[in-house]
Amino acid sequence: MTPHHWHPPRPSLRFIPVWRRHFLLWRKLALPSMLGNLADPVIYLFGLGFGIGALLPEIDGIPYISFLAAGMVCYSTMNSASFESLYSSFSRMHVQRTWEAIMNAPLELDDILIGELLWSTSKALLAGIAILTVVTAFGFVEASYALWVVPVIALVGLVFAALGLVITALAPSYDFFMYYFTLFITPMTLLSGVFFPIDRFPAALQTLSTALPLSHAIALARPLLLGSSPGHAWLLHTSVLAAYFALAFWLAVALTRRRLLR
Amino acid sequence: MLSIRSLTKRYGNNTVVAGLDLTLQRGECYTLLGPNGAGKTTTLRCALGLTAPDSGHIELVGHPVPQRAREARRHVGIVPQIDNPDPDFTCAENLMVYGRYFGLRDADIAARIHELLAFAGLEGKHDTHIQTLSGGMKRRLTLARALVNRPELLVLDEPTTGLDPQARHLIWDRLKQLIRAGTTVLLTTHFMDEAERLSDRLAVLDAGRMLAQGNPRELIATHIEAQVVEVYGDWSNGAHAANGGVVAWAARHGAQYAHRHEVSGETAFCYVDDPTPLLTHLATQPGLRYLHRPANLEDVFLKLTGRELRD
Numbered sequence: 001m002t003p004h005h006w007h008p009p010r011p012s013l014r015f016i017p018v019w020r021r022h023f024l025l026w027r028k029l030a031l032p033s034m035l036g037n038l039a040d041p042v043i044y045l046f047g048l049g050f051g052i053g054a055l056l057p058e059i060d061g062i063p064y065i066s067f068l069a070a071g072m073v074c075y076s077t078m079n080s081a082s083f084e085s086l087y088s089s090f091s092r093m094h095v096q097r098t099w100e101a102i103m104n105a106p107l108e109l110d111d112i113l114i115g116e117l118l119w120s121t122s123k124a125l126l127a128g129i130a131i132l133t134v135v136t137a138f139g140f141v142e143a144s145y146a147l148w149v150v151p152v153i154a155l156v157g158l159v160f161a162a163l164g165l166v167i168t169a170l171a172p173s174y175d176f177f178m179y180y181f182t183l184f185i186t187p188m189t190l191l192s193g194v195f196f197p198i199d200r201f202p203a204a205l206q207t208l209s210t211a212l213p214l215s216h217a218i219a220l221a222r223p224l225l226l227g228s229s230p231g232h233a234w235l236l237h238t239s240v241l242a243a244y245f246a247l248a249f250w251l252a253v254a255l256t257r258r259r260l261l262r
Numbered sequence: 263m264l265s266i267r268s269l270t271k272r273y274g275n276n277t278v279v280a281g282l283d284l285t286l287q288r289g290e291c292y293t294l295l296g297p298n299g300a301g302k303t304t305t306l307r308c309a310l311g312l313t314a315p316d317s318g319h320i321e322l323v324g325h326p327v328p329q330r331a332r333e334a335r336r337h338v339g340i341v342p343q344i345d346n347p348d349p350d351f352t353c354a355e356n357l358m359v360y361g362r363y364f365g366l367r368d369a370d371i372a373a374r375i376h377e378l379l380a381f382a383g384l385e386g387k388h389d390t391h392i393q394t395l396s397g398g399m400k401r402r403l404t405l406a407r408a409l410v411n412r413p414e415l416l417v418l419d420e421p422t423t424g425l426d427p428q429a430r431h432l433i434w435d436r437l438k439q440l441i442r443a444g445t446t447v448l449l450t451t452h453f454m455d456e457a458e459r460l461s462d463r464l465a466v467l468d469a470g471r472m473l474a475q476g477n478p479r480e481l482i483a484t485h486i487e488a489q490v491v492e493v494y495g496d497w498s499n500g501a502h503a504a505n506g507g508v509v510a511w512a513a514r515h516g517a518q519y520a521h522r523h524e525v526s527g528e529t530a531f532c533y534v535d536d537p538t539p540l541l542t543h544l545a546t547q548p549g550l551r552y553l554h555r556p557a558n559l560e561d562v563f564l565k566l567t568g569r570e571l572r573d
Contacts, residue, residue, distance in 0.1 A: 004314065017362035024359065025350050097346035103312060104340035105363035105411075106332045261313055262273070 005257040008250060010110045018102060018115025019122070026123070037127040041076035042134055045069065048195065049140075059197060062226060069135040070222035071194035073128055073149060077156045078214060080127035082185060084120035085164025086177045092116075093168065099260070109260060113253050117161050124157030125150075135225070142227030149224050155241050156217045162248035163213075169255035193218045213244045263288045263415050263446045264309055269318035271304050271470075278304045279315070280470035286415075291437070291447040293457040295563060296467035297572040302450035303343060305467075306419055309448075310335060323414055336364065339413030343420045345400045347392050353379060353403055354388045357410055364411040371410065382406035383432055398429030405436065416440060418449040422456060434459060454559040466566050473566040478559055485562045487521050487533035489554065491540055494529045496549035511550060519543055526569050533557065 026033060049065030059067045092098040099112050132149055135141050167180045191198065191205060192214035198206055209215045216237040223230045230237065264286040271279040279301040286292050294302045308315045309322060311331020320327040325334035347356050354375050361371035379387060382402035387395070395403065401421065408416060421437075422430040437460055441447055451457055457464050458478045465475040474481055497511040512530040516523040519540040520532035534540055537554060544552050 017359070017365075020362060021348070021359045024355065025348075028350070096349055097342075097344060098348060100342060101346040101348075101360070101407075102363055104310070104335065104342065104408075105360065106336040106365070107363055108332055 005254045005261075009114065009253045010108070011114060012111060014107050014111040015115035015118060018107070018112055019119050021098075022115070022119040023122075034126070034130065037076070037080060037123075038130045038134070040079070041072045041127075041131045044075075045072045045131070045135070045140075052195075063140075066140050066226065067197075067222075068195065069140045070149075070218055070225040073131050073135065073153065073225070074156055074192075074214060074217040074221050075189060075194050076131045077124045077128035077153050078160045078185070078189075078217075081120045081124035081157045081160035082164045082180075084123045085116065085161045086168055086171075086180065087174065089116045089120070089165060090168045090171055090174065090177075093256075093260075094171075103260075109257055110253060113165060113249075113256060116165060117158065117249060117252075120161035120164065121154065121157035124161065125154055128153030128157065141225040144227050145224040145229070149221050152217060152220045152224070155238065155245070156213075158245045159213050159217075159241050159248065162245050162252055165252035166248055166255060169252055169259055188212045188214050191215070193222070213241055216240045263323060264448065265319075265321045266305070266309060267319040269305065269308055269320065270316045271301075271308055271313070272316050278470050279308065282318075282467075282470065282472055284465065284472070286446060286448055288414075288446055289441075289444055290462040291441050291449070291460050293461040293464035294448070294450040294467055295452065295454070295457045295464050295559075296450075297452060297567055299469075299572050300467040300567075301470040302467055303419055304470075306417060306448075306450065310338065310340065310417065336411065337414045339408030339411060339416045341401075341404050341408045341416070341418040341421050343423070345397075345404050347400055347403050347407065349392045352389045352391055353384055353395075353406075356392065356403060357407055360407045361410045366411065374410065378406040378409060381409070381436065383436075398425050398432075401425060401429065401433065402436075405433065409440075413445065415446045415448065418447070420450055420452070422451070422453065430456075454563060458559045466563060468567045474562070481562050482557055482559060486557045486565055487535050488557055489534050489537045490557050490561055491520070491532045491534060491537055491544070492529050492553040492555075493532060493544065493550055494553075495551040497547060498549045508550070511547070515543065524564075524569065531561075533561070 045065070045068060049068050053064035056064050058064065099109070102112050103109060129150065132146060132153070136143050136146050167177065171177065191209045192212050193209070194214070198209050198215070201209070220230050220234060220237045264284070266282060266284040269279050269282040270277065282301070282305060294305060296302050307313045309320055309327065311322070311328040311334065314328050322331070322334040323337045325331070327334055348359060351359060357375050357378055358368065358371050362368070375388070379385060382405055384399060384402055384406065387399070392400065392403070405421070422433050425433065434456070437447060441460070447460070449460070461478060463475065463477055464481070466473045474485060476484070493511065494508055497507060508528055508530050509525055512523055512525050516530060516532065520534050522533040524531045532540060541554065544550055
């Protein structure tokens with residue numbers, strides 16, 4: 001990798017036509033896409049919420065389904081950002097050569113990547129808000145702070161879109177993404193407090209958990225959805241997520257430059 | 263329009279472009295002709311600022327490249343080697359989306375879509391999805407897309423590879439129209455007839471170097487004998503009847519009758535300025551057959567780049 005690949009990303013408004021291209025395509029398939037986005041987390045929410053909730057009436061004095069709600073909001077956001085920035089971006093980069101066509105226009109690779117990042121984040125935002133609406137409408141959560149979860153969803157979307165673009169920059173084929181899910185996303189989901197609290201885990205796993213971005217997302221979203229503020233810790237959690245986003249996106253841009261600007 | 267000086271591009275230890283100089287005049291059609299791996303596509307990628315050269319100076323429509331490649335590409339239309347229209351969009355949507363990348367206003371693009379599709383022979387395909395287009399139609403759409411910004415320079419990387427003759431002729435016809443209208447055209451190809459038909463000037467590239475440059479007719483006149491006689495068939499002449507191949511004939515008579523000759527497989531290519539003695543001789547050789555034709559660009563190309571296969 002040569003040094004010029006490591007320039008920080010150069011942001012500009014030129015990403016807008018790239019974002020609009022993705023939006024135009026999404027609009028054609030919006031209904032099935034939104035239903036797909038909602039179906040998976042809602043099935044988990046009701047399945048686990050009522051299934052496990054029946055065995056485990058309360059966690060720390062909270063009904064299980066209310067505990068699970070914040071986890072599902074973050075989990076759904078993460079999945080949406082990941083799928084878009086992995087499979088869809090890879091398909092546009094490698095299979096359909098859409099990026100190649102765009103780079104023949106007066107745009108740079110950085111513009112394309114910012115477009116991909118913000119598009120994946122937009123879809124994640126939609127997915128997160130959809131499940132947030134469901135849990136609020138069913139009264140599983142306190143509505144008082146629910147709107148504060150929207151910026152959390154946006155930040156979670158940015159983090160996992162950027163991480164996904166790192167993996168996409170390295171991927172030889174679609175099969176590669178399976179490693180990312182089985183080695184990173186799935187263990188992280190289990191260690192981040194989506195389905196159950198982590199404070200009964202061995203100390204080493206709890207330490208590991210504090211390094212994971214999804215833990216910090218849940219640490220922000222869960223108190224907000226239970227009607228309290230995350231307190232001063234919000235700054236720590238937000239900073240960790242912001243750092244994950246910034247470093248991952250920088251790495252994604254550098255690795256993609258190395259891959260495509262040869 | 264495009265000026266390249268001492269361009270060098272290496273991948274690891276492999277030098278793909280080795281000190282190339284090239285100047286494109288406004289309004290001309292210039293062709294890079296070369297076997298696979300000659301460095302044609304890499305030269306284009308460097309010229310368009312899609313990859314950074316190891317050394318050399320490039321100026322594209324008045325802008326230094328790669329420093330201001332983005333500004334330069336505003337005035338350039340590009341038809342890539344592999345078609346990459348957006349597969350999920352219609353023809354019209356493809357042009358609209360692409361025009362937006364140039365910062366054009368939706369209304370301005372919409373006003374041009376009909377004209378662009380008509381130019382590419384895609385009338386009535388406004389709402390047709392890309393998946394249902396033939397290979398030739400996709401290539402024509404890619405050409406229409408490259409014209410959305412009214413480029414001063416049109417760059418085409420092997421524009422007719424893989425197309426049927428009808429589609430190739432349509433592309434050639436459209437390119438001639440554009441050249442007549444003043445668009446500068448830079449293309450790569452390994453089809454000789456394409457280079458000969460379209461270019462004002464062409465360069466023969468091999469292993470990243472320019473072997474020759476000039477007008478196609480002049481190149482033929484400068485680099486090669488005027489006439490070619492291709493000799494093939496069985497040679498059965500008296501004592502040599504037993505080993506009656508063209509190879510044996512060429513070994514015995516090639517140098518005698520041809521200024522220069524090459525044997526490739528079962529054919530001897532004899533390059534001559536005056537074919538009469540050779541043709542008189544061939545008339546007395548039963549079993550041998552021949553094809554007599556004027557020298558063409560392919561002969562120049564093979565002379566300069568050799569006959570061995572490229573991978």
